[in-house]
Amino acid sequence: EDIIPNCHPPTVLFNVAGMAMPTEFLSSDPSIFSRSMNVNYMGSVNATRVIAPHMKANGGGMVVFTSSAAGQVGVYGYSAYSPTKFALRGLAEVLHMELEPFNIRVQLVVPPNTDTPGFEKENQFKMEECRLMEDVAGLFHPDDIAKKMVKEALSPNPRFVVYFGLEGWMLSTLTCGMSSVHHLFDALCQVLLMGLLRFVSLCYLYSFRNIVTTCSAAKKKKEEEQNSSEQKEQKDEQPKEKKKEVVKEKKERGKKDK
Secondary structure, eight states: OOSGGGSOOOOEEEEOOOOOOOBOGGGSOTHHHHHHIIIIIIHHHHHHHHHHHHHHHTTOEEEEEEOOGGGTSOOTTBTTTHHHHHHHHHHHHHHHHHSGGGTEEEEEEOOOOBOSHHHHHHHTTOOHHHHHHHTTTOOBOHHHHHHHHHHHHTOSSOOSEEOOHHHHHHHHHHTOTTOOOOOHHHHHHHHHSHHHHHHHHHHHHHHHHHHHHHHHHHHHHHHHHHHHHHHHHHHHHHHHHHHHHHHHHHHHHHHHHO
């Protein structure tokens, strides 16, 4: 609020702040849920509440929300992250309607895995299930993501949902729901290809299910081997303990005899 009056009126807002901490729901730290919501969702809410009134006063602008492919479909290990990105979609759809009378456009960007320092840090905590599922989507360069975000935001006829790559197009088509559409190509794909793409998505889901099942079986086998090893060590220790007790008893008897 102190900076804006002394600057050129804002015309474009990119909400890009975010964090991801892969964790399995049952073993996660409860604080990660509120922290993720505060950064990923409330960070965008607060920034938009500050900037949007200035856009309204100056005749319009563009607000960009950065969601994620994990905000279009729930992914193993992202129980704290995915809901915050789903929430951004809901916010973007509401504001798309509310801000349109003021000539303020709203856009939702759903980038895939991007080779950033944050993603590198995220990989340090990632489970095997996550890694195997993400291999399907590949890894995008941050410059390519940024360039397309800027290009789409400045377009005279901007899309509501900005996607990347073939998988991104398929996922955005499948999850279009009641969201706005500004391009004839996107509208035709949503109407004509939904059945076919749903079949393709079922193949993906089948693959993901196999990954979870395989990893779960591997974990169970590892636990059984570890338990077996511990039990064997305990059995090996028992004779040693008995020998120590026998030696101790003999020494005590020898002392008594003396």
